[in-house]
Amino acid sequence: MDSHNPSPPHVPEVTMDVSSTSGATGNKFCRGSSCDFSDTSKDAKERSASIRKLLIAVILCVIFMAVEVVGGIKANSLAILTDAAHLLSDVAAFAISLFSLWAAGWEATPQQSYGFFRIEILGALLSIQLIWLLAGILVYEAISRLLTESGEVQGSLMFAVSAFGLFVNIIMAVLLGHDHGHGGHGHSHGHSHDHDHGNEEDDHSHHEDHEQGHVHRHGASVTITTHQHSHSSSGLHHDAEEPLLKHEGDCESSDHAGAKAVKKPRRNINVHSAYLHVIGDSIQSVGVMIGGGLIWYKPEWKIIDLICTLIFSVIVLFTTIKMVRNILEVLMESTPREIDATRLESGLRGMEGVVAVHELHVWAITVGKVLLACHVTIKQDADADQMLDMVIGYIKGEYNISHVTIQIERE
Amino acid sequence: MGDPKAWNPNYGVVGSADRRLAYSRQFSLSSAAAAASSPRPGLARSDSSISMPVPYSPFPLHAAAPANADFRFRWLATRPMRRLALLLALNAAYSAVELAVGLLTGRVGLVSDAFHLTFGCGLLSFSLFAMAASRTKPDSLYTYGYKRLEVLAAFTNALFLLFLSFSLAVEALHSFMQDESEHKHYLIVSAVTNLFVNLLGVWFFRSYARVNIVYRKAEDMNHHSICLHVLADSVRSAGLILASWLLSLGVENAEVLCLGIVSVAVFMLVLPLFKATGNILLQIAPGNVAPSAFIKCGRQITAYEDVSELSQGRFWELVPGHAVGCLSVQVKNGGDDQSVLKYVHGLYEDLGIQDLTIQTEGS
Numbered sequence: 001m002d003s004h005n006p007s008p009p010h011v012p013e014v015t016m017d018v019s020s021t022s023g024a025t026g027n028k029f030c031r032g033s034s035c036d037f038s039d040t041s042k043d044a045k046e047r048s049a050s051i052r053k054l055l056i057a058v059i060l061c062v063i064f065m066a067v068e069v070v071g072g073i074k075a076n077s078l079a080i081l082t083d084a085a086h087l088l089s090d091v092a093a094f095a096i097s098l099f100s101l102w103a104a105g106w107e108a109t110p111q112q113s114y115g116f117f118r119i120e121i122l123g124a125l126l127s128i129q130l131i132w133l134l135a136g137i138l139v140y141e142a143i144s145r146l147l148t149e150s151g152e153v154q155g156s157l158m159f160a161v162s163a164f165g166l167f168v169n170i171i172m173a174v175l176l177g178h179d180h181g182h183g184g185h186g187h188s189h190g191h192s193h194d195h196d197h198g199n200e201e202d203d204h205s206h207h208e209d210h211e212q213g214h215v216h217r218h219g220a221s222v223t224i225t226t227h228q229h230s231h232s233s234s235g236l237h238h239d240a241e242e243p244l245l246k247h248e249g250d251c252e253s254s255d256h257a258g259a260k261a262v263k264k265p266r267r268n269i270n271v272h273s274a275y276l277h278v279i280g281d282s283i284q285s286v287g288v289m290i291g292g293g294l295i296w297y298k299p300e301w302k303i304i305d306l307i308c309t310l311i312f313s314v315i316v317l318f319t320t321i322k323m324v325r326n327i328l329e330v331l332m333e334s335t336p337r338e339i340d341a342t343r344l345e346s347g348l349r350g351m352e353g354v355v356a357v358h359e360l361h362v363w364a365i366t367v368g369k370v371l372l373a374c375h376v377t378i379k380q381d382a383d384a385d386q387m388l389d390m391v392i393g394y395i396k397g398e399y400n401i402s403h404v405t406i407q408i409e410r411e
Numbered sequence: 412m413g414d415p416k417a418w419n420p421n422y423g424v425v426g427s428a429d430r431r432l433a434y435s436r437q438f439s440l441s442s443a444a445a446a447a448s449s450p451r452p453g454l455a456r457s458d459s460s461i462s463m464p465v466p467y468s469p470f471p472l473h474a475a476a477p478a479n480a481d482f483r484f485r486w487l488a489t490r491p492m493r494r495l496a497l498l499l500a501l502n503a504a505y506s507a508v509e510l511a512v513g514l515l516t517g518r519v520g521l522v523s524d525a526f527h528l529t530f531g532c533g534l535l536s537f538s539l540f541a542m543a544a545s546r547t548k549p550d551s552l553y554t555y556g557y558k559r560l561e562v563l564a565a566f567t568n569a570l571f572l573l574f575l576s577f578s579l580a581v582e583a584l585h586s587f588m589q590d591e592s593e594h595k596h597y598l599i600v601s602a603v604t605n606l607f608v609n610l611l612g613v614w615f616f617r618s619y620a621r622v623n624i625v626y627r628k629a630e631d632m633n634h635h636s637i638c639l640h641v642l643a644d645s646v647r648s649a650g651l652i653l654a655s656w657l658l659s660l661g662v663e664n665a666e667v668l669c670l671g672i673v674s675v676a677v678f679m680l681v682l683p684l685f686k687a688t689g690n691i692l693l694q695i696a697p698g699n700v701a702p703s704a705f706i707k708c709g710r711q712i713t714a715y716e717d718v719s720e721l722s723q724g725r726f727w728e729l730v731p732g733h734a735v736g737c738l739s740v741q742v743k744n745g746g747d748d749q750s751v752l753k754y755v756h757g758l759y760e761d762l763g764i765q766d767l768t769i770q771t772e773g774s
Binding site for chain 1: 514517518519522523526530551552553554555557559560563567570574689692693694695696702705723724725726727729735737738739748749752766767768769770771772773
C-alpha cells in the first residue's frame, strides 16, 4: 500500500495529501505508532513540560507545608495546623494532576482501544470535587468558629496565617499559569526541529497541529513551520508550493473559527485544574484574611467572618463552573462545542453523490481530540472510494477532525 | 420461527435475571424473533435469591413517551424514582432540623453531621436528576442521548463514598489523639434516626445490596450506587452507636476502633462500583463480551472472502449493555463492500454490539 499516492491535481486531494501524508492513509489505516491516538512527540513534549511545572509546584508546596507544620506544633496553634492541612490538600490536587498527566501517556491496549487520554478528564473531575469539598469544609470551620465561644479565636493569628497562605498560593499560581510565552516558543522550536528530521513521526506531529487548528496557538505555530518546511529540503516539496496557500487558507479558516480563542491559548486540562485549585485557595485566603482582620479589630463581629467565608466560597465555586461544564460534556460523549453538528450534517448531505447521512456521532476523547463516525448512503453508481475520500477530505478540511470513520452504504 | 419447541440456544440464559452470568449471551438477530415470541422461561437457569425481583419491572422500550430535552422531566415516573424522592425528602428534612437545632444550641457536632447529610442529599438528588433526565431523546448536541448521566451519577456517588471512607479514617485518627471526654454523646439520637432512614433506603433498593453486581443496563449502576450510599451511611451510623455504647461500657479507644472498621468497610464496599463506573467513563471495551470473542471475530472477518485486512477495531460502552464500535476493513480489489458490511455487522450483532460504523476501503 503506497502512502504517497500520486493524486490527480484536484485541490482538496492535494491539501489532504500534504497536510497529512501519513494522515490520509493514517486515517484509513491507523497502524500502531502512526495513529494519532498514540503518544505523538508533540503530546509528549507538552506533557513533560506540564509534569515539570507541577513537580516544582509540589516540591514548593511540601516545603511550605513542612514549615507550617513545624511552626504550628511549636506555637501549639490549631489554626496553623489547619492551614497546613489545606496545603496538604493542594499537594493532593497536584498529585492527582501529575498522575493524570503521566497516565494519559500510557499506550493503548486492546481493552482500552482509545488509549488512556480520558484519565486526564477523570483526574480533573476529582480535583474539582476536592475544591468543592474544601470550600464546604471551610464554611463548616467558619460556622464552628462562630459557635465556639470567643477567646480561642485569635484574629491576628488567623490574619497572619492566611496571609502566608495567600503568598504561597500566589507564587504557585504564577508558576502554573506562566506558560503562554514559553509554551508557544517551545512548540515552534519543537516543530522546526521535527521538520528538519523529516521522518514519518514528524509528519504526524505536523498533522497533529492541523487537528488542533481550532486552538489558536497551534495555528500560529503551524504557519511558522510551513515556512520552515519550504526552506528545508525534504522530499515532499514539489507539492509544497501550491498547498502552502491552502495551508494558510486552512489556518485562516481555523483562525476565524477560533478568533475568540486568540486571547486564551489552551492549557492542559490538568495543569488548568491545579491552577484553579490554587486560585480557589488564594480567594479563600483573602476571605479568611478579611475575616481574621475583622475579628482582630473587633472581636464582636464574628458573624461577618462567616458571611465573608460564604461569599468567597461561592466565588470559588463559580470559577470552577466552566471547567466542570467542559468535563461533563466530554464524559457525556457530546458533540464538542467548537463543532456544529447540524452544519456538518447539512454540509455532508449537500455533497455530490450523497443521498443521506445518518447516525452521525461526533465526540471527544479528551479536550482537543475529536472523533467522528457516521453512515453515509450514496447513489448506486457512485464510486465508493472516491466518495469516501471526498467525505473524509471535507470533514478534515472544514472541521479539522482527523479521526473519522465513515460507513458507505448504497441506496 | 415461532415454534416453542424450536431449539433456543438462549433459553434460560438471556433474559434471566441471574446476576452471576457476566458473559451472558446476547440475543442474536435470528433468535430475537423466536425469543420474543416464546414465553419467558418459567424456570430460569437459576432461580435463586440473587435474581432481580420481577416487580422491579424493567422499562419496556415502548413505554411512556420519553421526556423532551427540557427541564420539565417527569421526576416521579418510576417506582425507584419515587422511592428515592421519598428518601431525599426524609434526609433533607432531617438535615434541616439538625442544622437548626445545632446552630441554636451551639453544638458543633450536630452542625457537622447536618453538613454531612446535606452533601449526601445533594448527591442523591443528582442521582434522581440523572434518572429523570436520562430518558430524554438524543439531540444534535448529545448524539448518544443522556443515558451516560446515570453512569456519571454512579461515579459521583462512588467518589463521595471514597471521600467518606477517607474522612472517617481522619476522624478515627482525630479521636485517637483527643481524649474521650470530648466524645459527643448527644450525637446518638441523630445516629439512631439516620440509621433508620438509611435502613429504609437499603430496603427500597434491596435487590442491589451486593458488592459485586453485573451491570446490564444503565440504571443498574445508578441504583447500585444509591444502595451503597445508604448502606454506607447506615454502617457509619451503626458504628457511631456501637462506639457510644462501648464507651459507656468503659472500653478504651472504642471510637477509634469502630471508626477505623467502618472506614475500611466503606472502602471495600465501594471499590468495585468505582472501578466499574470509572472503566465505562474511560471507554473500556464492553465488559459483557469476552476478549477472546473479539479476537475470534477479527479472525473470522480476515478469513472472509472479500476481505484483505482488518484494522483498528475499537469498541467501547456507552452504558452497560449498549456497546459502540468503529472498524476499518480493507476490501480486496473488485470485492463487494456491501456484502462485507452485512457480514461484519451480523458477526458483531451476535456478540450483542449493534451500534457499529465500518469503513470499507480500497476496492
